[in-house]
Amino acid sequence: MSAAASTPSIPAVSESPARRAWAKLRHRKGAIIALVVLLLIAFLAIFAPLIAPHDPIKQGWTSVRKPPSVLYWFGTDEVGRDLFSRIIHGARASLSAGVISVSIALLLGVPIGLLAGYRGGWVDGVISRFTDAMLACPFLILAIAMAAFLGPSLSNAMIAIGVTAMPIFIRLTRGQVIAVKVEDYVEAARSVGNTPFQIAFRHILPNIAPQLLVQATLTIATAIIAEAALSFLGLGQQPPQPSWGSMLNSAQRFLSNAPWMAVFPGLAIFVTVLSFNLLGDGLRDALDPRTSDR
């Protein structure tokens, strides 16, 4: 037996952490199915005008509350609009709300968390107490209150959800920074004269990015539910533009004679949120160096 054959497989030195994580993620069936589903939903959302068989806001008095059929796959609503087309177009509101609000939370939360963790002292004390205070306000209640004061619209809902989710990222970043700032590479960067700003953004941030990615994926799931909830209450996407939450709201009034109006928008939210949760779980395992490759 040759020496090479008896040596256990060791990842090549040049293999990047992202490549290693992908190799691990590929073996997690649930996460891969979730990724495929999410790519499909994103595809449907992007090309909605080309894919949707009907106009999502065109009312038709001859097709009011039609059950699912070959013509209307998911049936129609109380003013004759095609539910399948509305769900495809509604994916735009949900996905963009999830991604944009979490981007807002990351853009605000990560720099503040870096500052708190790196500087320590009173700066950390003030930021941490502020974070505790925001986390003490129940997520959806604070988002509703903020959206109510900002005024009802999809963009305001995204801002409200983003700001409400911000403390999650402040706390996570701060904790990670405190853990890594005593590492040798940070000491080395400091000793060669890097400024605190350079150290934080060039050396610490790339090392805590995997944890932030996992949290961001899971928070998108929460943000999609929050957007649907705000739209359900009339504080998000405004009619006649479709949104899964507002579709559920109108479905409530027709439960006994048009139950399909409630089933399909809810299923769309459930499948999307489940996929983000599965992908987040898979990413957490794949990016955790303690888990095996398979």
Add this chain to the structure above:
Amino acid sequence: MLNLLGQRLLQLIPTVFFVSVIIFLLQQLLPGDPATVMAGEEGDPEVIAQIRKQYRLDQPLPMQYLYWIGGVLTGNLGESMRLKASVSDLVIQKFPVTLQLAFMAIIIALAIGITAGVISAVKRGTAWDYGVNVLSLWGISTPNFWLGIMMILLFSVQLGWLPASGYVSPFEDFWASLAATIMPAFVLGNSIAGVLMRHTRASMLEALESDYVRTARAKGQSELRIIIRHVMRNALTPVITLGALEFGTLLSGAVLTEQIFTIPGFGKLIVDAVFNRDYAVVQGVVLVTATTYILLNLLADIGYILVNPRLRSN
């Protein structure tokens, strides 16, 4: 132990202060002149004047905060513009309804979450474990307002077993109250059960691999006895604490659940207030929920210290 509690209490002061600042600053988000926006489309000059007076909008911002927090500290959360009632009275009136719902939900969540989590850990790697994992993902990923609508569709519209909406106090008619609240309580408890299942499983697996379990096995104790007496006793303490911390999730969930089941609690109060631009009520509800959450956190900490002998002796 007293030192530890003292420290926690001291930490609460700045947190509560920041909570009050955040809630006070919410009204600064109103576009344009807050008094005109709060008065609504009609813009009755008398109402605008009353709002200016109530919120002291002619004073600088720090002074407005001081007047507001001064009122809050003496139990005055402001006046509801629409209901013409004190916000404190409304809170006192509605909070017990939500508390009943939250209490029932947490019992349901603990019963399902702990049972499923224990089964999943004990039967690790089997179809049971897989099934519980699916159940937990279902709980975490289902929007509670959709689950509520689906339950109404099944149990009220199709089967006619339970009322679709409304609320009866348990002091008036216990069984009618149970029938009216069991569906919303299950809807609320569902997502928390999902979280508790995961934590129970992780906590149980850790305990199952510990030295004291190995010792108990070596002494020849039965597996059932080991699980009940040694593993569950140690593994469930953090899970129960987590249950208390999930109260915030319950209050968030209650907003939509109460709306769907038309239950006149805290959630419905804030939603109605949002639609009627009754901003003092919105601020009051957020303040009370946040304070309740902070106090529950403290109680969970005290509970954790009391049941943990190492922390107790320190």
